[in-house]
Amino acid sequence: METIQLLGDEAIARGAIDSGIHAAYGYPGTPSTEIMEHIMETAPKGVTASWCSNEKTAYEAALGSSFAGVRSIVTMKCVGLNVAADPFMNSSVVKIGGGLVVAVADDPGMHSSQNEQDSRFFADFGKIPCLEPADQQEAYDMVREAFDLSERFHVPVMVRVVTRLAHARAGIVARPPRERNVPKKCDSPRDWILMPMNAKRRWHALLSIQGELLAASEESASNRLEKGDCRIGVVTTGLARAYYDENAPDLPAKPARLHIGSYPVPEGKLRALASMVDSILVIEEGSPFVERRLRGILPQSIPILGKLSGALPPEGELNPENVRAALGLPALKLIEAKTLPPPSRPPQLCQGCPHADTYTALNLALAGYEEPVVMSDIGCYTLGALPPYDAIESCVDMGASIGMARGIADAGLGPSVAVIGDSTFYHSGMTPLVDAVSSKANITLVILDNGAVAMTGCQETILPGGALRAVVEGLGVDPAHVRVIEPLPKNLEANAAVFREEVAYGGLSVVIAVRECLESARRGRKS
Amino acid sequence: MKYDIVLAGVGGQGGLSVSVVIARAAMAAGLRVKQSEVHGMSQRGGEVLAHLRLGEAEPASPIIPMGAASLILAFEPLEALRYLKWLSPTGTVAASITPIRNIASYPDIGTVLADIRGLPNSILVDAESIGREAGNVRAANIALVGAVSALLPIAPEFLETAIREVFAAKGEKTVALNLRAFSEGRKVRATGR
Numbered sequence: 001m002e003t004i005q006l007l008g009d010e011a012i013a014r015g016a017i018d019s020g021i022h023a024a025y026g027y028p029g030t031p032s033t034e035i036m037e038h039i040m041e042t043a044p045k046g047v048t049a050s051w052c053s054n055e056k057t058a059y060e061a062a063l064g065s066s067f068a069g070v071r072s073i074v075t076m077k078c079v080g081l082n083v084a085a086d087p088f089m090n091s092s093v094v095k096i097g098g099g100l101v102v103a104v105a106d107d108p109g110m111h112s113s114q115n116e117q118d119s120r121f122f123a124d125f126g127k128i129p130c131l132e133p134a135d136q137q138e139a140y141d142m143v144r145e146a147f148d149l150s151e152r153f154h155v156p157v158m159v160r161v162v163t164r165l166a167h168a169r170a171g172i173v174a175r176p177p178r179e180r181n182v183p184k185k186c187d188s189p190r191d192w193i194l195m196p197m198n199a200k201r202r203w204h205a206l207l208s209i210q211g212e213l214l215a216a217s218e219e220s221a222s223n224r225l226e227k228g229d230c231r232i233g234v235v236t237t238g239l240a241r242a243y244y245d246e247n248a249p250d251l252p253a254k255p256a257r258l259h260i261g262s263y264p265v266p267e268g269k270l271r272a273l274a275s276m277v278d279s280i281l282v283i284e285e286g287s288p289f290v291e292r293r294l295r296g297i298l299p300q301s302i303p304i305l306g307k308l309s310g311a312l313p314p315e316g317e318l319n320p321e322n323v324r325a326a327l328g329l330p331a332l333k334l335i336e337a338k339t340l341p342p343p344s345r346p347p348q349l350c351q352g353c354p355h356a357d358t359y360t361a362l363n364l365a366l367a368g369y370e371e372p373v374v375m376s377d378i379g380c381y382t383l384g385a386l387p388p389y390d391a392i393e394s395c396v397d398m399g400a401s402i403g404m405a406r407g408i409a410d411a412g413l414g415p416s417v418a419v420i421g422d423s424t425f426y427h428s429g430m431t432p433l434v435d436a437v438s439s440k441a442n443i444t445l446v447i448l449d450n451g452a453v454a455m456t457g458c459q460e461t462i463l464p465g466g467a468l469r470a471v472v473e474g475l476g477v478d479p480a481h482v483r484v485i486e487p488l489p490k491n492l493e494a495n496a497a498v499f500r501e502e503v504a505y506g507g508l509s510v511v512i513a514v515r516e517c518l519e520s521a522r523r524g525r526k527s
Numbered sequence: 528m529k530y531d532i533v534l535a536g537v538g539g540q541g542g543l544s545v546s547v548v549i550a551r552a553a554m555a556a557g558l559r560v561k562q563s564e565v566h567g568m569s570q571r572g573g574e575v576l577a578h579l580r581l582g583e584a585e586p587a588s589p590i591i592p593m594g595a596a597s598l599i600l601a602f603e604p605l606e607a608l609r610y611l612k613w614l615s616p617t618g619t620v621a622a623s624i625t626p627i628r629n630i631a632s633y634p635d636i637g638t639v640l641a642d643i644r645g646l647p648n649s650i651l652v653d654a655e656s657i658g659r660e661a662g663n664v665r666a667a668n669i670a671l672v673g674a675v676s677a678l679l680p681i682a683p684e685f686l687e688t689a690i691r692e693v694f695a696a697k698g699e700k701t702v703a704l705n706l707r708a709f710s711e712g713r714k715v716r717a718t719g720r
Contacts, residue, residue, distance in 0.1 A: 005550065005560065111565070168589035169550070169562040245587035320592035332594030335616045339642035342609045343632040345537065347573035 001173050006038075008165040011136040011172050012075075012103050013038035015143025019099070020178040022070035023048040025058035027427065028456035029077030030112040031166040032105035036075050037457070046180075051453075053462050054398070054427040055080035059087040062100055066156075067192060069184040070098040071147055078106040078117050083398065083428070085122070091156045092126045093202045095191035098181050099150035101143060103159045105166045108286050109317035112455075114378075114397065116315065118286035123158040123263060127206055129213055130158040130263040131222065132238035136170040138261065142222070144175070149216070153209055162285045164317065165239045214264050222261030225269050228254045233277030234327075235260065235270070235294075237284040243323035244283055250329050255281075265293055274302060281326060282306035285318050348383055354515035355381045355448055357487035357495070359391040362417070362446065364492070365499030372415050372503075373408050375401040377429075379421040380454045380517075392419055399428025406432065406441040415503045419446045422468060423453040423461045430475060436508050437476040444502050445510045447472070452520035465514060472510045481509035488515065528558075530680045531591040533610050534577040536602035537627045544693060545600070545668045546577045549679070551689035556681045559585040574606065581680065598678060602654075602668055603627050604639045611646075619648040621675045623667060625655040650674055650715070657711045662704035669705045673712020683713065 006014060012035050016024060024043070026036045028051065039049040052058035055076040065072035076084060081104050088102065104122075107113035123130035129149050131142040139161060146157040190198050217223060230253035236244045237260045248254075258273045260266065270290075274280060279302055282291040291306035305311040311326045312318070321331065349356050359381075366372040376382060376392035377400060384391040394404060405418035420429050425447050436443060451465030452458045463471075473479050483502060485495045495513075502509035532549065536542035543564055550560045563578040580586035593612045599620045601607030607622035614620065622643055626636050643649050652674045658667035669690060676683050690709055694702045 005554065005562075007564075164563060164589045167564050169560070169564070170585060170589075171554075171559065239589075242587045242589060246592060319590060320588050320595075324592070332592060333616055334594045334612055335614045335618070335647070337611055337642075337646055339608050339611065339645070340634055340638060342605050343630060343634070345574050345605075345630050347538065348629070 009034035011139035026075035055084035099147035228256035361495035402432035450517035552685040661708035666708035670712035
């Protein structure tokens with residue numbers, strides 16, 4: 001078959017399509033977004049590919065597919081798995097029917113995430129297999145393998161990628177696709193009713209297959225042990241292999257080598273490697289997951305080097321340079337040039353962005369207060385933290401602004417304002433708003449309704465723009481204090497007056513700023 | 528044979544489509560290609576960086592090692608100076624001379640251009656003018672590709688075919704003006720424009 005050039009994310013998508021999925025669910029988040037976009041663009045008729053309100057609802061839809069006996073993939077970024085943690089952790093306790101693959105894109109280096117969390121810990125926590133591709137071809141192949149493992153062991157299987165694999169293109173060769181399963185209701189619902197009597201039985205079943213999962217990982221071709229011609233051992237995992245291979249031709253002698261692409265950690269192969277060498281360097285992208293297992297607490301028979309020992313940096317991404325240094329190779333020669341240090345060019349709101357008009361009006365309204373507090377959330381509008389706006393004071397997790405604003409008001413500070421985008425509000429903002437209604441919180445919530453998930457590439461918000469007034473009123477907010485504004489420069493004074501009135505009101509109020517995202521309008525809603 | 532290219536620009540300049548053009552041409556010429564792109568937050572008017580690696584064998588690392596790039600292709604002059612650590616001591620910097628001043632601290636453009644001229648191997652191109660004369664200022668990126676085409680390990684015919692394919696969806700007029708910009712760009716190196 002022909003070679004096709006695909007992003008790592010697209011290779012995952014193609015792998016899922018060729019595995020015979022009935023459905024794909026997810027929530028956009030860099031660097032995972034292109035998995036779903038590629039499925040939406042290329043899947044054959046009859047495959048459901050759908051953005052969901054959040055990662056938890058996406059995961060639960062995929063669980064429904066599995067109960068119905070058909071295959072599905074659920075996609076998210078690293079921190080998205082926190083949102084889906086509840087269904088994720090319990091999905092290994094039920095008896096998976098149709099194959100369920102959870103594709104998670106981690107973001108070491110924090111290009112667009114709040115932390116560097118490593119999803120391999122989640123797979124370990126959930127006691128399920130995790131496959132970690134090293135290149136685009138493996139991304140394709142491992143998704144196919146993951147579906148096989150899922151249906152063989154009746155557990156979900158994780159495929160973990162990182163930014164530099166998700167967002168790099170290389171050639172892959174696809175294999176003939178599998179037939180889809182025929183939908184068939186699960187014939188043993190007891191395996192899905194996790195009340196204690198069943199859950200204990202299922203938990204026992206999960207624990208009792210751990211030996212088989214380990215054996216499968218030990219035998220996996222993805223975990224390759226190669227002899228070397230010196231007494232040094234190297235362990236690479238996932239994408240780390242690329243940085244090792246980049247530098248390996250310059251090594252004076254060939255180290256013994258174990259590459260890990262399949263988890264649980266293949267303990268037997270690690271012992272076999274240790275028996276050949278006098279020291280082991282562990283190169284892995286993300287946390288020192290394998291290195292920590294190897295080191296343990298008690299004295300070691302041989303030195304273990306890696307992120308914990310200081311051989312590699314404990315934070316940030318791996319790259320050809322830091323892996324080269326860890327291998328003891330001298331740095332490449334750089335060009336010697338005396339040039340001015342270029343000032344950085346931070347990302348910023350687009351010229352004419354509606355968020356800019358909202359922030360300008362809000363700042364104007366709050367100018368008279370001694371110590372206003374403005375909590376915010378995750379999206380393009382987080383750029384309101386930067387000059388010239390300096391308009392917001394927090395960005396923690398999806399939906400956090402509303403609950404935090406309530407906590408601040410309860411502490412007696414204020415005026416307390418929360419600013420959240422429409423998609424973030426549907427993702428995780430409705431439940432804290434119900435809390436605010438119930439506690440009669442003295443906060444003003446500003447919802448930025450631009451009809452798009454703009455930062456991740458202008459996917460449409462789960463419900464069309466303009467629907468929020470009814471939602472907010474339906475959740476119990478007093479209609480007299482639900483105000484809709486149009487954020488435009490010509491409305492600056494009028495909008496600031498609305499903010500002033502609602503901030504001064506002394507109870508719960510909601511201001512909805514409605515204007516379409518410019519980028520989204522420019523793209524003509526192609527998604 | 529290995530040939531590593533750093534593509535540098537500002538979000539919204541369309542640098543990623545240049546990466547696609549060169550990658551397609553390289554594959555048609557029988558080379559293996561690995562491309563690394565920046566997505567997400569950086570695209571909003573910030574620095575945009577793509578790495579394009581060409582080789583007879585598939586390049587291992589998705590990102591170019593520091594000191595290894597044969598070429599820095601910069602769609603904006605200040606951005607040409609940002610990634611010099613990636614340039615091989617024998618590599619070339621090719622940059623458009625037109626600044627995008629979306630930051631208050633943008634340095635004196637004369638100093639920026641002088642710094643680029645002072646590098647061992649550099650090509651400065653008035654790509655925007657070539658693009659405009661070819662029919663659309665957005666063709667500036669392709670003019671820059673023309674200006675470095677003699678350095679690339681790809682015959683110009685492959686690049687022309689790739690331009691046709693990549694812009695085909697936008698219509699014959701767009702294809703024609705990009706081909707013109709490419710052809711005018713190719714003259715730059717000879718005349719030192």
